Amino acid sequence: MSFSFVCNICSAENRGLRLKDLDREAGRCEGCGSLVRLRSLIHLLSLHLFVEALAIGQWPENHEILGYGISDWPKFSKYLGPKITYTNTQFDLDVAAAATVLDITKPPRAWFKTADFVICTEVLEHVVPPAQAAFDGLLALLKPGGRLIFSVPYRFKPTIEHFPDLHEWSIQTDEAGSRTVINTARNGDVQTFDNIRFHGGGKQVLEMRVFGLADLKASLRAAGFVNIQIAGLLYKPFGIRFAHNWSLPMAARRPLRARASR
Numbered sequence: 167m168s169f170s171f172v173c174n175i176c177s178a179e180n181r182g183l184r185l186k187d188l189d190r191e192a193g194r195c196e197g198c199g200s201l202v203r204l205r206s207l208i209h210l211l212s213l214h215l216f217v218e219a220l221a222i223g224q225w226p227e228n229h230e231i232l233g234y235g236i237s238d239w240p241k242f243s244k245y246l247g248p249k250i251t252y253t254n255t256q257f258d259l260d261v262a263a264a265a266t267v268l269d270i271t272k273p274p275r276a277w278f279k280t281a282d283f284v285i286c287t288e289v290l291e292h293v294v295p296p297a298q299a300a301f302d303g304l305l306a307l308l309k310p311g312g313r314l315i316f317s318v319p320y321r322f323k324p325t326i327e328h329f330p331d332l333h334e335w336s337i338q339t340d341e342a343g344s345r346t347v348i349n350t351a352r353n354g355d356v357q358t359f360d361n362i363r364f365h366g367g368g369k370q371v372l373e374m375r376v377f378g379l380a381d382l383k384a385s386l387r388a389a390g391f392v393n394i395q396i397a398g399l400l401y402k403p404f405g406i407r408f409a410h411n412w413s414l415p416m417a418a419r420r421p422l423r424a425r426a427s428r
């Protein structure tokens with residue numbers, strides 16, 4: 167049975183999908199091409215900013231609301247830009263020479279406490295270890311009370327760090343096209359890893375880790391985040407439906423006041 171939903175990113179009405187066809191990386195909107203994961207992130211953002219489930223088209227225009235994207239879906243700029251002040255950033259200049267460059271593990275001091283929100287989807291599993299630097303960097307960007315809206319693939323087991331001693335490293339490709347990570351650890355040991363995984367479309371990015379939910383929450387808390395939330399499995403009006411209860415988008419807040427012990 168088909169159902170209809172309104173895309174909360176582009177406001178297109180979608181009638182061609184069945185609810186059971188929707189999942190994290192599926193349910194493409196006929197208007198903007200967004201997937202369920204992206205609509206879920208914007209749904210979390212709307213609930214944070216306006217305490218209401220609004221499509222971007224219904225948001226009041228308020229350019230005092232300032233947010234960053236960390237290597238975001240490029241179309242977020244098109245839809246968020248008319249409503250709020252939103253800057254997408256890239257880690258890698260190769261991806262987009264005109265983009266604002268930001269290394270989330272080392273955000274510039276001038277950016278500290280400037281953001282009402284940061285969106286960071288499918289990035290933290292690719293950050294060079296230790297990943298904690300990225301969680302700390304995300305917190306640093308947020309104003310007190312600001313919200314991190316993010317997603318990573320996670321499971322209900324401990325985090326697996328594929329390359330815990332990564333230091334001086336490169337990816338080598340042999341004649342058959344298979345790729346290997348060669349790492350010289352800080353103690354001088356040379357390590358070779360095959361069986362490595364890449365994600366992404368245009369530019370492939372190396373999977374550094376698979377998060378476990380408990381470790382993920384611990385990293386958020388260690389950075390200073392509070393109010394860790396996990397997105398709902400279903401919000402039919404916006405075509406949001408996850409088939410599984412893992413790897414759901416999440417949100418967390420920077421506290422209004424710093425903890426006394428820090």
Ligand SMILES: [Zn+2]
Pocket residue numbers: 173174175176177178195196197198199200
């Ligand atoms: Zn759409």
